[in-house]
Amino acid sequence: MTGLITEPNIAGVDDIYERLIAMHADASTEESLKLAARLNLILINHIGDPAVVAEAITLAAQRRKGKPR
Amino acid sequence: MANVANIPVWRDIGAAPHPAASLQQAPLVIVGAGPVGLAMALDLGRRGHPVVLLAQLDFVAAGSKAICFAKRSLDIFDRLGVGDAMVEKGVVWNVGKVFWGNREEPVFQFDMLPVKNQKRPGFINIQQYHVEDRLIDALGALPNVDLRWGHRLGGVETHADGVRVTVETAEGSYRIDAEWLIACDGSRSAVRDALGLDFEGRVFEDNFLIADVKMKGDRPSERWFWFDPPFNPGQSALMHKQPDDVWRLDFQLGWNIDREAAVKPENVDPLVRAMLGDDVEYEPEWYSVYTFQCRRMARFVHGRVVFAGDSAHLVSPFGARGCNGGLADVDNLGWKLDLILKGEAGAVLLESYDTEAIAIADENILNSSRSTDFMTPKTAASSAYRDAVLELANELPFARPFVNSGRLSTAVALPASPLNTPDADDWRGAGIAPGFPALDAPLGTGWLLESLGAGFTLIADGWADGATAAAADGFALIEPGTGDDVLRARYAIEPGTACLVRPDHYVCARWRHPDADAVRAAIARAKGKEL
Numbered sequence: 001m002t003g004l005i006t007e008p009n010i011a012g013v014d015d016i017y018e019r020l021i022a023m024h025a026d027a028s029t030e031e032s033l034k035l036a037a038r039l040n041l042i043l044i045n046h047i048g049d050p051a052v053v054a055e056a057i058t059l060a061a062q063r064r065k066g067k068p069r
Numbered sequence: 070m071a072n073v074a075n076i077p078v079w080r081d082i083g084a085a086p087h088p089a090a091s092l093q094q095a096p097l098v099i100v101g102a103g104p105v106g107l108a109m110a111l112d113l114g115r116r117g118h119p120v121v122l123l124a125q126l127d128f129v130a131a132g133s134k135a136i137c138f139a140k141r142s143l144d145i146f147d148r149l150g151v152g153d154a155m156v157e158k159g160v161v162w163n164v165g166k167v168f169w170g171n172r173e174e175p176v177f178q179f180d181m182l183p184v185k186n187q188k189r190p191g192f193i194n195i196q197q198y199h200v201e202d203r204l205i206d207a208l209g210a211l212p213n214v215d216l217r218w219g220h221r222l223g224g225v226e227t228h229a230d231g232v233r234v235t236v237e238t239a240e241g242s243y244r245i246d247a248e249w250l251i252a253c254d255g256s257r258s259a260v261r262d263a264l265g266l267d268f269e270g271r272v273f274e275d276n277f278l279i280a281d282v283k284m285k286g287d288r289p290s291e292r293w294f295w296f297d298p299p300f301n302p303g304q305s306a307l308m309h310k311q312p313d314d315v316w317r318l319d320f321q322l323g324w325n326i327d328r329e330a331a332v333k334p335e336n337v338d339p340l341v342r343a344m345l346g347d348d349v350e351y352e353p354e355w356y357s358v359y360t361f362q363c364r365r366m367a368r369f370v371h372g373r374v375v376f377a378g379d380s381a382h383l384v385s386p387f388g389a390r391g392c393n394g395g396l397a398d399v400d401n402l403g404w405k406l407d408l409i410l411k412g413e414a415g416a417v418l419l420e421s422y423d424t425e426a427i428a429i430a431d432e433n434i435l436n437s438s439r440s441t442d443f444m445t446p447k448t449a450a451s452s453a454y455r456d457a458v459l460e461l462a463n464e465l466p467f468a469r470p471f472v473n474s475g476r477l478s479t480a481v482a483l484p485a486s487p488l489n490t491p492d493a494d495d496w497r498g499a500g501i502a503p504g505f506p507a508l509d510a511p512l513g514t515g516w517l518l519e520s521l522g523a524g525f526t527l528i529a530d531g532w533a534d535g536a537t538a539a540a541a542d543g544f545a546l547i548e549p550g551t552g553d554d555v556l557r558a559r560y561a562i563e564p565g566t567a568c569l570v571r572p573d574h575y576v577c578a579r580w581r582h583p584d585a586d587a588v589r590a591a592i593a594r595a596k597g598k599e600l
Contacts, residue, residue, distance in 0.1 A: 033453035034460075041457055045467040 004055040077355060079131035079198035084219030087240035095121045096410060098234055098247040100222050100260050102126075104135065104197060105378030105395035106253030107204035111149045112403035114214035116523065118410055121245060122208075123236060125254070127219030129205070133279040133355045134197040136311055137292075137389035140182065141480040141506065142396045143189040144518050144574065152189070154203040159193030160310045165292035167474045169459045171299045176462045177472040186555050187509035188516040192477070194290070194311050197392070225250065225263040225374065232373050249406065250374045253395070256362075258380035264371060270364030271438060273385065275445050276322040278358050280337050283314050284351035294474040296444070296459055300343035305444050305474075308344070315354050318344060319386075321445070322358070332356040361385040363438045365430045369398075370423040377402055382430035384437035387444065387475030394433045397481065398426050404523070404572035408596055418597030421488050429481040436476045443473035480506035483575060487599060490569075490578035490591040500561030500568070500579065507574045510556035512549065517556055520547055521574055525592055528560060529567035529583065538585040542592060544569075571595055 010016070023039075024032045044053050097113055099106050102124030110122045138146075138155065146152040163182045166175040181191025208214050223235035223242055232250040236243055252260035261267070288310065295306045304321035311317055320340050322331055330336055337356050342349070365382035369375065378395030402422050408414035446452040461468035482505045483489070489503035501508060509518040517528075525544040529535045539546040549556050560568050560579075567583040569591050570576055578591035 030449065030453070033449055034457050037450070037454040037457035038461060041454070041461060041468060041471065042465075 002052075004052050004059065006059075076126065077131040078128045080129040080202065082128050082218050084127040084239055085217040087238045088243055091243045093121075093243065093245045094247075095119060095245050096248045097121065097251065097406070098123065098232070098245055098249070099251045099253055100234075101252065101254035101258075101378075101380070102201070102205075102216065102218075103253065103255060103378070103395075104200050104204065104392055105399055106251075107201060107208065108145070108149060108396055108399045109251055109253055109377060109403065110214050110216070111151070111204055111207055111211070112399055113406060114208065114211040115149065116403070116407045117213065118407065120214045121247070122214060122216045123220045123222060123234075124216060124218045125221045125259075129198050129201050131198055131355065133281045133317070133357050135200070135389075135392035136194045136196055136309065136317055137393070137477070138193050138195060138200065139389060139393045139478040140187070140189050140191055141478070142393050143193065144509070145396050145400045147189070147519055148400075148521075148523060148574070149204075149207070151203050151207050154206075155195060155200065156189070156193055158199050158203070158312055159195035160290045160312055161190045161193050162290040162292065162310070163191040164289075165294065165474075165477070167472055168293065168295045168298065169463070170297050172463065176459055177469045181477055184508065186511055188519060189509070192292075192389070194309055194317075196311055196315065199312065222254065222259045222263070225260055227264070227372050227374060230373070248373065248410075251402070251406075252374060252376045252380045253378050254380050256379040256383055258376070260374065261366070261376065261380055264374060266366060266371065268362070268364035268366055268383065270362065270383075270434065272362045272364070273360065273441050273445070274324050276324065276326050276328060276331070276358050276360055277386075278320045278322050278331055278337065278340070278356065280318040280320070280341055280356050281311070281354035282316055282318060282341060282351040283354050284316060284345075284349060285314055286349075288316075292477075296455075296474070298344075301340065306344065316351075320344075326358075328358045331358050359386070361441075363434045363441070365427070365434060368423055369426050369430075370419050375402060375406075375419065375422065377426070381426070382434065384433050385441050387440040388433070388437050389475070389478045390433040390437055393478040394430060397429050400573045401426050401429070405597075407572075414596045415600075417600045420600050421486065421597060425483050425486055425488075428483055428485070432481045433478070440473050440475045444475075482506065486577075488571070488577055488595045488597070490594055492579065494579075494581040496561055496579070501559065501576045503577050503579065505576055507570050507576055508559050510553070510559050512547070512553055512556055517547070518574060521545075521570055524572050525595070526570045527567055527583075527588060528556075528562070528570065530557075530562050531564040532567055532583055534585055535567070538588055542585070542589055544588070544592065569595075 097120045099110050099122045110120045114120050146155050163180050165179050167177040169176045221237045223237040226233040232247045234245045252258055290310045293308045298306055301320050307319035309317040362383045369381045377398035384390045405418045405422055446455045458468055458471040462472050484504035486504050527544050528547045535546050565582045567580050569578040577595045
């Protein structure tokens with residue numbers, strides 16, 4: 001059983017980060033939210049394992065005060 | 070007394086006379102003559118029990134209420150002998166389409182009957198009053214059911230082995246001492262109030278307009294749902310066909326509106342015309358505005374008082390889980406109360422109604438709440454996700470299952486029920502596991518579900534002792550023939566296999582190689598022996 005990978009797992013992170021930021025260039029906050037949502041949905045489907053996705057959501061939510069789900 | 074609340078009348082019946090005796094005895098009193106109360110009376114009446122049914126009104130009400138009846142409800146209606154009457158009147162449909170914005174083509178469509186080769190369709194649409202009419206007609210053939218129109222619940226006193234009910238009529242009040250009281254009296258249940266009980270859960274803040282209109286046309290009998298259509302920008306809308314050229318149009322209105330103004334014809338007309346086109350000719354049938362809650366009682370069984378339908382749980386209409394959920398309660402409760410009244414099961418069996426009906430209600434509430442959250446996003450992020458899903462669904466197949474315009478009512482599985490006998494054999498994921506609803510299949514020249522009857526049934530293939538065991542233990546036996554391949558595949562039937570089905574048509578046990586003791590033990594367990 002492979003859970004969520006939290007060790008470095010992909011090469012060229014600077015390049016990917018730049019693309020992520022560039023995707024949001026000139027976008028309104030509303031449009032940015034939608035871009036991020038599109039990307040999330042696409043990646044979630046690609047991961048394809050509900051347990052891993054749930055683990056990732058929990059981990060992300062932990063960064064929010066008082067809202068771990 | 071009848072129509073003090075200005076309720077639209079579908080069929081006038083007139084009040085039943087005040088009984089001669091001011092204190093009466095009855096094993097069963099059912100409060101409420103909506104589809105749930107009527108079906109409950111029909112179920113227990115057909116099983117031979119004397120039933121007193123109290124109907125607050127002395128007429129069948131019209132107005133925009135339940136219209137979508139799911140396959141599971143049609144199967145229940147079949148068991149109650151009214152399935153054909155419902156389907157003959159109803160508009161059959163299986164396909165739902167979801168539209169978004171001004172796109173002509175749907176972004177998503179679904180089939181409510183993905184498994185073919187079943188007697189009944191995925192859904193019929195039929196106005197609630199037509200359903201009530203047909204149930205009332207069927208009850209008319211049962212001399213043991215006493216349907217008391219215009220008899221209103223005045224009060225309830227509970228004690229350990231019964232309930233004392235006070236009933237108000239136009240000619241005064243009387244009392245009934247009942248062994249059991251079944252509250253089917255809707256979201257504003259007088260029984261629930263009388264016991265000081267309440268719901269828990271969420272209330273959703275939005276308003277929706279129902280415009281039932283009469284118009285001719287050849288639009289298909291499909292469920293059409295729109296997100297953000299040009300005729301109702303930023304909101305949702307729904308269109309559904311009903312019998313007699315009546316169409317259910319549903320428009321989301323938003324929260325801060327004038328509800329009284331919203332139903333005025335001059336305000337409804339622009340919405341209807343924007344949806345259907347300026348040239349369409351229609352007559353208003355009934356306009357109303359609704360909001361909704363997704364809540365349930367903490368328990369459905371309170372001593373000798375049992376709650377079913379809207380009195381016990383409420384959902385949004387998206388998903389058709391209100392009335393269909395109530396009929397699931399009837400299905401679950403009927404055979405259990407029958408066994409208890411006949412002394413074949415202890416009152417403890419009702420604990421399984423509490424857990425199973427709550428499991429069903431929770432699944433309905435969960436789906437209904439999720440649909441509502443998808444349709445009416447509450448935050449900027451949830452709007453973004455909703456729109457992203459709709460955009461992607463237009464282009465990419467993976468996103469289509471995310472579209473949630475109301476997951477429509479289907480039979481709810483009860484895998485954790487204590488009435489199930491867990492599998493001892495390895496079925497390799499095939500067949501229908503204990504706790505899952507029996508799936509229809511062709512059987513001989515008819516259908517499996519219509520052959521199951523109102524008691525326990527064993528579907529067995531080549532079990533030599535089957536007939537002997539069935540005769541001794543009082544269950545029905547169905548032996549698939551050589552041509553029943555679909556049934557064999559659906560139940561993973563091989564020579565020797567047996568599958569036990571409860572009176573409400575849920576599988577509760579199965580064996581590769583049954584023996585009479587194992588079947589007997591499984592029936593005892595399903596009757597609550599282990600509770």
